[in-house]
Amino acid sequence: MKSLKLERGAILKGFISSVKPFGAFISIPGENKQGLCHISEFESSKITPNKGDGIFVKVIKITDDGKFSLGLRNIDQKTGIETIPRTNVSINEHISNSTNSGFKRRNDMDVWERTQINAAYGAKKQRLVRGDDDDPFAEVDSSDGLSEGEEEIEVQLNNQIPKFLDPFKDKLLKNALRRVKEGEKSNMRKINPKTASLETIASTGSQLMKDVKLSKIEKMKMAEKKRRELQKSQYFDDPVMKENLEKQQENEAIEEKAVIEWKKQSKFESYGIKSKLSIQEQRESLPVYQSRGELLKAVRENDFVVIVGETGSGKTTQITQYLAEDGFANRGIIACTQPRRVAAISVAKRVADEVNCKVGDEVGYTIRFEDCTGPNTKIKYMTDGMLEREALVDPLMSRYSVIMLDEAHERTIATDILFALLKDAVAKRKGTLKVIVTSATLDSTKFSQYFNNCPVFHIKGRTFPVKIYYTKTPELDYIEATIDTVIDVHVNNPDGDILVFLTGREEIETCCETIIEKMSILYKSDPNIKELIVLPIYSAMPSEMQSRIFDKAPPGKRKVVIATNIAETSITIDGILYVIDPGFVKVNAYDPKRSMDSLIIQPISKAQADQRSGRAGRTGPGVCYRLYTKNAYLKEMSLNTKPEILRQNLSHTILMLKAMGINDILKFQFMDKPNEDSILKALEELYILEALDEDGLLTEVGRLMAHFPMEPKLSKTLIKSFEFGCSYEVIEIISMLSVPDVFFRPRDKRELADKMKQRFDDYNGDHLTLLKIYRKWENNGFSKDWCTDNFINEKSMRKAKNVKKQLIKLLDTLNGKSKGKINLVLSSCDNKFDQTRKAFVSGFFENCAKKSTNHGRNDEDGVFKTLSDNLSVYIHPSSALFKIPGVEYVIYHTLVLTNREYMHYTTKIDPVWLIEYASKVFRRANEGELGINKKRERIQPLYNKFDTNESWRLSRGRR
DNA sequence: GAGCACTGC
Numbered sequence: 001m002k003s004l005k006l007e008r009g010a011i012l013k014g015f016i017s018s019v020k021p022f023g024a025f026i027s028i029p030g031e032n033k034q035g036l037c038h039i040s041e042f043e044s045s046k047i048t049p050n051k052g053d054g055i056f057v058k059v060i061k062i063t064d065d066g067k068f069s070l071g072l073r074n075i076d077q078k079t080g081i082e083t084i085p086r087t088n089v090s091i092n093e094h095i096s097n098s099t100n101s102g103f104k105r106r107n108d109m110d111v112w113e114r115t116q117i118n119a120a121y122g123a124k125k126q127r128l129v130r131g132d133d134d135d136p137f138a139e140v141d142s143s144d145g146l147s148e149g150e151e152e153i154e155v156q157l158n159n160q161i162p163k164f165l166d167p168f169k170d171k172l173l174k175n176a177l178r179r180v181k182e183g184e185k186s187n188m189r190k191i192n193p194k195t196a197s198l199e200t201i202a203s204t205g206s207q208l209m210k211d212v213k214l215s216k217i218e219k220m221k222m223a224e225k226k227r228r229e230l231q232k233s234q235y236f237d238d239p240v241m242k243e244n245l246e247k248q249q250e251n252e253a254i255e256e257k258a259v260i261e262w263k264k265q266s267k268f269e270s271y272g273i274k275s276k277l278s279i280q281e282q283r284e285s286l287p288v289y290q291s292r293g294e295l296l297k298a299v300r301e302n303d304f305v306v307i308v309g310e311t312g313s314g315k316t317t318q319i320t321q322y323l324a325e326d327g328f329a330n331r332g333i334i335a336c337t338q339p340r341r342v343a344a345i346s347v348a349k350r351v352a353d354e355v356n357c358k359v360g361d362e363v364g365y366t367i368r369f370e371d372c373t374g375p376n377t378k379i380k381y382m383t384d385g386m387l388e389r390e391a392l393v394d395p396l397m398s399r400y401s402v403i404m405l406d407e408a409h410e411r412t413i414a415t416d417i418l419f420a421l422l423k424d425a426v427a428k429r430k431g432t433l434k435v436i437v438t439s440a441t442l443d444s445t446k447f448s449q450y451f452n453n454c455p456v457f458h459i460k461g462r463t464f465p466v467k468i469y470y471t472k473t474p475e476l477d478y479i480e481a482t483i484d485t486v487i488d489v490h491v492n493n494p495d496g497d498i499l500v501f502l503t504g505r506e507e508i509e510t511c512c513e514t515i516i517e518k519m520s521i522l523y524k525s526d527p528n529i530k531e532l533i534v535l536p537i538y539s540a541m542p543s544e545m546q547s548r549i550f551d552k553a554p555p556g557k558r559k560v561v562i563a564t565n566i567a568e569t570s571i572t573i574d575g576i577l578y579v580i581d582p583g584f585v586k587v588n589a590y591d592p593k594r595s596m597d598s599l600i601i602q603p604i605s606k607a608q609a610d611q612r613s614g615r616a617g618r619t620g621p622g623v624c625y626r627l628y629t630k631n632a633y634l635k636e637m638s639l640n641t642k643p644e645i646l647r648q649n650l651s652h653t654i655l656m657l658k659a660m661g662i663n664d665i666l667k668f669q670f671m672d673k674p675n676e677d678s679i680l681k682a683l684e685e686l687y688i689l690e691a692l693d694e695d696g697l698l699t700e701v702g703r704l705m706a707h708f709p710m711e712p713k714l715s716k717t718l719i720k721s722f723e724f725g726c727s728y729e730v731i732e733i734i735s736m737l738s739v740p741d742v743f744f745r746p747r748d749k750r751e752l753a754d755k756m757k758q759r760f761d762d763y764n765g766d767h768l769t770l771l772k773i774y775r776k777w778e779n780n781g782f783s784k785d786w787c788t789d790n791f792i793n794e795k796s797m798r799k800a801k802n803v804k805k806q807l808i809k810l811l812d813t814l815n816g817k818s819k820g821k822i823n824l825v826l827s828s829c830d831n832k833f834d835q836t837r838k839a840f841v842s843g844f845f846e847n848c849a850k851k852s853t854n855h856g857r858n859d860e861d862g863v864f865k866t867l868s869d870n871l872s873v874y875i876h877p878s879s880a881l882f883k884i885p886g887v888e889y890v891i892y893h894t895l896v897l898t899n900r901e902y903m904h905y906t907t908k909i910d911p912v913w914l915i916e917y918a919s920k921v922f923r924r925a926n927e928g929e930l931g932i933n934k935k936r937e938r939i940q941p942l943y944n945k946f947d948t949n950e951s952w953r954l955s956r957g958r959r
Numbered sequence: 960g961a962g963c964a965c966t967g968c
Contacts, residue, residue, distance in 0.1 A: 339966065339967075340965095340966065340967080341966090341967080367967090367968095368967075368968055383966095383967060383968080384967075385966090385967040385968045386967085386968070388967090388968075389968060410966090412966070412967070413966095413967080414966095414967065414968080503964065504962090504963080504964060505962090505963075505964090506962075506963095538964080538965095539963095539964080539965065539966090540963065540964095564964055564965075565964065565965065566964085566965070568965090569965090569966095570965075570966085585964065585965095586963095586964040586965090587964065587965090588964070588965085599962090599963075599964070601964095644965095644966085652968090656968095708968090709967085709968035710968080738968095740963080741963065745962095806968095876960095876961070877960040877961045878960090878961065878962095882960075882961095883960085896963090898961075898962065898963095899961075899962085900961095902961080
């Protein structure tokens with residue numbers, strides 16, 4: 001054959017010079033460079049690449065530097081002649097031949113799109129026909145119920161992408177999907193891009209997120225398919241390929257190891273700026289020092305003082321010391337509460353340094369699992385939840401002379417409850433207890449009014465000015481806008497790190513990946529662009545990865561930290577000069593009517609927006625880019641974030657209040673009173689758990705339940721476990737239920753992680769599965785490696801172990817204090833795990849669901865109906881009971897609304913137990929009084945909460 | 960066949 005010139009489209013003969021996992025290098029005689037032929041080319045041509053083989057190739061592309069890529073498709077390897085792409089012909093032929101069977105003419109682009117869309121959506125109706133080689137479009141059976149005019153096209157999946165469109169595949173897929181999405185949305189009201197509200201944008205979600213997610217699924221499928229085929233066809237009979245694969249794997253292992261080593265080595269930069277000033281000089285240089293005298297005077301003269309202290313004012317570390325120096329410590333302990341444990345510890349350490357003592361001596365801290373105070377302690381930092389617990393024993397707070405509720409503007413439930421408790425205690429203590437409350441600027445008036453119009457003190461902060469920019473029109477896709485802004489700031493602005501606020505892990509990961517992708521293109525086009533280091537952070541991330549965000553960016557590089565609102569308050573990163581705030585946050589919304597949790601994305605509040613922008617002004621004058629309009633900030637955003645007490649299940653809180661002797665919850669002096677539904681729901685729950693009696697007064701059991709730091713359903717279960725002789729089992733399960741999810745599912749190894757999890761699955765359900773895991777871990781010496789090997793979150797396991805320890809200690813104390821009245825002797829049911837399930841029924845009978853019989857229709861499989869509300873609920877796919885036949889009655893730990901109403905942690909039960917252990921609520925249905933449908937449900941609730949508003953007081957179980 | 964903002968006792 002005559003040698004052809006090397007140009008695009010030319011068909012040449014070459015020789016395979018080397019085989020790689022991604023394809024083969026091919027030498028063309030007379031050319032001194034090798035061309036690359038991708039593995040997909042071999043796959044579609046059904047040729048096994050072997051070193052030395054001669055093949056016909058077509059030149060697809062030649063780059064500027066003379067490299068060329070080659071193709072094999074549609075080239076007859078015997079003759080070297082290009083065949084006409086068969087798909088084009090076949091489709092047209094087929095369509096013209098089949099006009100009678102309801103098909104309309106469509107071009108192959110349509111076919112291709114439909115195939116892709118169907119594949120991506122896994123459409124149920126689609127019926128794939130894998131035609132054989134001679135008849136790619138097997139005769140279509142049109143008798144499947146399609147009416148005239150409707151068309152259902154049936155195609156094969158292989159090689160449907162027109163060759164000429166290959167390079168645009170990703171883009172086409174994206175567009176096709178977008179069209180489908182828009183088609184779906186066409187009934188919805190149109191969003192006007194100029195006036196869209198934040199609410200609308202939040203509820204629409206980001207298109208970019210969806211696109212990335214879909215194309216990722218596609219890519220994963222392709223990669224998996226490729227990997228499998230490669231293994232199958234090449235690995236075993238080709239020594240060159242085998243060697244290459246092994247080498248590649250080796251390299252990957254080395255790389256992975258290097259990353260781990262690097263992570264180990266990279267350590268924290270030291271915190272704070274080392275100051276040359278003496279401690280005394282430093283203290284005097286803080287802004288709060290200017291107000292020392294006035295502040296002490298105000299505290300002496302008033303029972304309550306509200307302090308508006310900006311960040312960096314020194315209020316948290318200094319005010320307690322001023323009070324101690326002024327003699328308040330002689331009349332009792334000076335307490336300062338913090339919403340977070342780390343804050344309590346780190347502030348206590350700092351103050352101990354300043355007064356030159358050991359932590360736990362004059363200055364100490366108390367948090368759950370850890371009491372670091374002593375007989376000399378005068379200044380005590382503690383979590384607000386800890387002080388709330390202390391109020392159970394001592395509502396007058398008689399140990400304390402001053403209590404400072406720090407960060408009170410965060411409005412945790414504990415702080416909100418303490419507001420009212422302290423107001424009461426101050427009145428009763430007649431001048432011997434002082435309360436200081438810190439607040440943000442925006443709600444200082446509200447705070448002052450609540451605390452009997454007390455004085456408000458302003459302390460200036462020590463921060464730099466932040467310039468704020470708004471967008472001119474609303475950003476419809478806030479993820480896309482965020483990515484563009486990050487890159488824009490990086491390319492056009494002087495040095496300084498960037499902080500971005502997004503709502504969750506998924507968003508953060510997508511955003512990071514897209515930025516890295518886009519940046520790599522930019523680096524190529526412009527070598528002068530500085531490197532951008534992209535760092536994600538969210539709470540569920542392993543702590544060794546979290547610490548990376550504190551590393552300083554090397555000279556000449558800039559870092560961008562992409563965070564959830566963990567970076568709003570919990571974590572402070574030095575060196576941030578630019579903040580990018582899309583204006584959204586993910587919050588938990590609890591629906592008391594259905595006792596269901598759901599996570600929703602919503603606009604942030606003004607206070608939150610200000611908090612976020614403030615993060616740019618800690619090391620120098622900063623800039624904040626708000627990706628919403630000024631109008632949205634002024635008119636759409638609420639002043640403050642809705643306090644937690646208005647968003648949560650209150651049963652635990654209300655049980656505590658009852659235990660403190662506060663009976664009339666509806667008249668309790670909340671700063672913001674929770675919704676009545678929410679209070680009634682909690683009271684009702686406590687009543688059916690027998691923690692409250694007919695009059696709403698605390699029962700013996702209720703008093704006991706209030707001692708445990710867990711939700712009432714769990715404490716009831718715990719107490720009942722002593723009757724069932726399975727307290728060890730129940731304690732271990734409760735410990736596992738009260739920590740973050742123990743199952744670890746890394747993005748790239750989900751299947752493996754799921755398989756590992758399945759080995760622990762107990763056929764009775766998830767509670768016993770958790771028990772199994774805890775015990776396996778214990779038997780393996782609480783080993784970290786065991787956790788890693790089994791895809792278990794070690795952090796959670798250690799926490800569970802701590803909870804177990806605390807519970808056992810607590811039970812010991814209760815037994816000791818009760819002088820024989822209570823006898824909670826720990827015991828194990830050995831292998832009689834029915835006892836354990838029975839104990840859970842006696843606490844969780846309200847969370848009971850029965851498999852729906854569907855009355856003949858089988859549209860929806862696996863639907864359960866809750867016995868209390870007849871709500872349709874589903875077993876979560878992660879459950880040990882998912883798709884297990886023969887599961888009729890179950891109890892569940894919580895109900896979470898995501899795509900569906902899912903039961904989390906489900907356990908199979910015997911319905912008879914409901915009657916036996918929750919006789920107050922359930923009874924056997926009476927055949928005579930029921931209709932046909934009701935008869936199918938042998939058990940019915942006695943108690944009807946919709947009777948009257950006060951029905952929680954009544955017991956219909958007695959009739 | 961699925962999605963976990965953030966705390967706290």
